[in-house]
Amino acid sequence: MARDFRNLSRQVAIIGVAEPDQMGIVPDKSPIQLHAEAAWNAMEDAGVKKEEIDAVFTAGLGTLQQAEYFGIFPRYTDGTSVGGSSFVIHVGHAAMAIANGLCEMALITHGASGRSRVGGAGGGPGGEGAALWTGWQGVVGQPSQYSLAARRHMYQYGTSNDDLAEIAVATRKWAQLNPMALMRDPMTFEDYHNSRWISYPFHLLDCCLVTDAGGAVLLTSAERAQNYKKKPVYVLGFGESHTHAGINAMPDLTWTAARVSGPRAFAMAGVEHKDFDFVELYDSFTYTVGVTLESLGFCGPGEFGQFVKGQRTAPGGAFPMNTNGGGLSYTHPGMYGIFTIIEAVRQLRGEAGERQVPNAKIGLIHGTGGTYSSTGTAVLTNQ
Numbered sequence: 001m002a003r004d005f006r007n008l009s010r011q012v013a014i015i016g017v018a019e020p021d022q023m024g025i026v027p028d029k030s031p032i033q034l035h036a037e038a039a040w041n042a043m044e045d046a047g048v049k050k051e052e053i054d055a056v057f058t059a060g061l062g063t064l065q066q067a068e069y070f071g072i073f074p075r076y077t078d079g080t081s082v083g084g085s086s087f088v089i090h091v092g093h094a095a096m097a098i099a100n101g102l103c104e105m106a107l108i109t110h111g112a113s114g115r116s117r118v119g120g121a122g123g124g125p126g127g128e129g130a131a132l133w134t135g136w137q138g139v140v141g142q143p144s145q146y147s148l149a150a151r152r153h154m155y156q157y158g159t160s161n162d163d164l165a166e167i168a169v170a171t172r173k174w175a176q177l178n179p180m181a182l183m184r185d186p187m188t189f190e191d192y193h194n195s196r197w198i199s200y201p202f203h204l205l206d207c208c209l210v211t212d213a214g215g216a217v218l219l220t221s222a223e224r225a226q227n228y229k230k231k232p233v234y235v236l237g238f239g240e241s242h243t244h245a246g247i248n249a250m251p252d253l254t255w256t257a258a259r260v261s262g263p264r265a266f267a268m269a270g271v272e273h274k275d276f277d278f279v280e281l282y283d284s285f286t287y288t289v290g291v292t293l294e295s296l297g298f299c300g301p302g303e304f305g306q307f308v309k310g311q312r313t314a315p316g317g318a319f320p321m322n323t324n325g326g327g328l329s330y331t332h333p334g335m336y337g338i339f340t341i342i343e344a345v346r347q348l349r350g351e352a353g354e355r356q357v358p359n360a361k362i363g364l365i366h367g368t369g370g371t372y373s374s375t376g377t378a379v380l381t382n383q
Contacts, residue, residue, distance in 0.1 A: 009268055012095040013225035013232035014380070016046025016218035017342040020111070023331055024182040026212040030119040031061060032069050034111030034214030034333075039070060042216035047229035048105065053218075055103035057094060058110065059086035060335060066109060076103035082242055083369020084282055087217070087338035088376030091365075092238030094219045104220060108341075111214030112333035118212070142284065143207060145247045145371045147199040150287035152253040154201060157302030161201055164286040165192040166305070168205045168328060170314035171283065175325025177315065177355035182209055183329040206286045208327035208336070215338035217345075233348045233380050236362070237269030242374035250372060254302075258295035258366065261377040269379035273298055277360040278320040278347055280340035282368040283327045292366060296377070320357045323347060337367030337376065348382040 018041030020026075020034045029037075035058070043050060055076035058066045063079045078093050080086055087108055094106035113119065153159045169189055175181035187205065195204040225232035241260035244250045266272065273296075283289045290304035299307040313321035322328075324343040327336040344363040346352045361383055367376045 008095060008099050009236050009270065010234045011099040011222055012219055012235045013222045014091075014217055014219050014235070014341070014345050015225050015228045015230060015232055016042040016048060016216070017345045018042040018045050018216050019180065019342065020214045023180060023213040024211050025115050026113070027116040027118065029113070029212070031111045031113050031214075032065065034113070034212065035061065035066060035109040035216070036069060036111075038111060038214040038216035039107060039109050042107070042218050045230065046218050048218055052105045053107045055094065055097060055106040057090040057106060057108040059090075060110070060112065072107070074103070076106070082374035084284065084335035084337045085240070085367030085369035085374045085376040086335065087215075087341060088365055088367035088378055089240045091217070091219070091235060091341060091378050092240060092376065095235045095238065098219060098221055104224065106219045108217040108219070108338065109214065110216075110333075110335060110338045112335065113212045114210045114333035115212045142371065143199040143202055146285045146287065147202045148247065149250070149253040149291070149372060150201055150285070153287065153291065153302070156254055159290070159302065159305050161193065161203070163290065163305030163308070164201070164206055165189050166308045166311065167283070167286040167289050167313065168192050170308070170311050170317070171322050171326045171328045173311075173314045174323050174355055175329035177353070178325045178330055181325040181330040182211055183325070202285060205328075208284045208332040209329070211331045211333050213331040213333040215342050217338065217341050231349050231382060233345045233382055236271065236379040236381050237265040237267065238376070238378040239264030239268070240374070240376045242370070244373055245370060247371040254291065256291055256295045256368060256372045257375040258292055258368075258377065261375040262296040262366070265377040265379050271362060271379055275362050276364050277362055278323055278344075278357045279364040279366070280322060280324075280344050281366045282336055282340065283322055284332070284336065284368065286328070288368055288372070289322070291372070292368060296366065315355065323352065323355050323357060335369070337369070340365040340367060344380050348380060
């Protein structure tokens with residue numbers, strides 16, 4: 001019989017989030033420096049001293065290197081690394097550890113020199129085994145593998161580049177409101193369609209950025225969270241899953257493991273789709289967003305194009321999505337999931353400036369890792 005994990009809801013809160021001092025193109029800082037800067041800034045954000053941290057979480061870089069560099073001797077450590085979803089999954093793991101008394105203050109960090117390649121970029125699993133089966137056909141690298149899935153969706157449901165353009169253009173509009181976003185120039189639908197092809201059906205503007213960036217998140221018990229500087233953001237529910245490593249083993253190119261992680265997070269949180277004031281979804285490519293919306297149940301199979309039509313997800317739209325500009329226009333150092341957490345917390349604190357969603361109370365964060373391989377979903381609230 002399945003156990004009821006609803007008692008974990010609201011037991012843990014996020015009390016600090018931050019990026020490094022610089023992001024975008026940072027040729028003079030290594031990945032571990034980006035980790036550390038983000039961690040220090042998150043501690044400043046929360047009013048936490050390093051000595052209070054007794055648990056570390058990261059992906060790509062190992063927790064041994066992370067903790068050594070920071071000078072932290074943790075009594076709980078988690079290096080779960082399943083691609084860009086890892087950091088959202090870490091939120092759930094940290095919540096379980098804190099709620100069960102295994103640690104008191106958890107630090108999640110990420111940093112990668114994806115653009116400048118200083119000291120190695122650091123990344124998630126690449127599904128290397130897939131190359132044995134798909135490499136000889138030219139299906140190598142993320143654009144070609146992700147586009148393979150998008151093309152199947154088009155064949156099966158009649159999805160078009162116009163549908164993908166809605167996501168790219170709306171996301172850029174959010175980025176224009178974010179001073180930290182790398183790409184803030186206006187984007188029109190004509191700009192999208194005139195951008196060069198990368199791997200059909202992806203134009204350049206269907207693809208995420210490649211940047212240097214990092215992020216950090218601090219969590220503690222809901223009770224202890226009242227003692228720190230910022231308004232706590234509570235973890236209502238979470239879920240995780242993965243279905244494959246190489247895309248050649250993906251069960252179906254038109255849905256992801258969000259079908260598992262989403263309902264589990266919703267059930268733990270006691271929420272329905274209509275309850276969300278905004279959503280932050282991993283957007284490695286425009287199609288990643290579309291298939292995630294369908295897999296999470298916001299719309300039916302083949303329906304994401306209609307769901308996002310008319311700039312519904314843009315500023316002022318009925319469904320605020322990727323309000324920081326996402327991986328498409330804000331930043332994407334190789335694994336993006338931690339930035340969904342950072343943005344959701346800022347929205348729920350009312351700290352998002354021009355891009356603030358009015359009266360935001362409940363937000364959804366969701367990461368996708370590998371080649372549509374892994375997913376992590378979490379529900380956050382300020383109440």
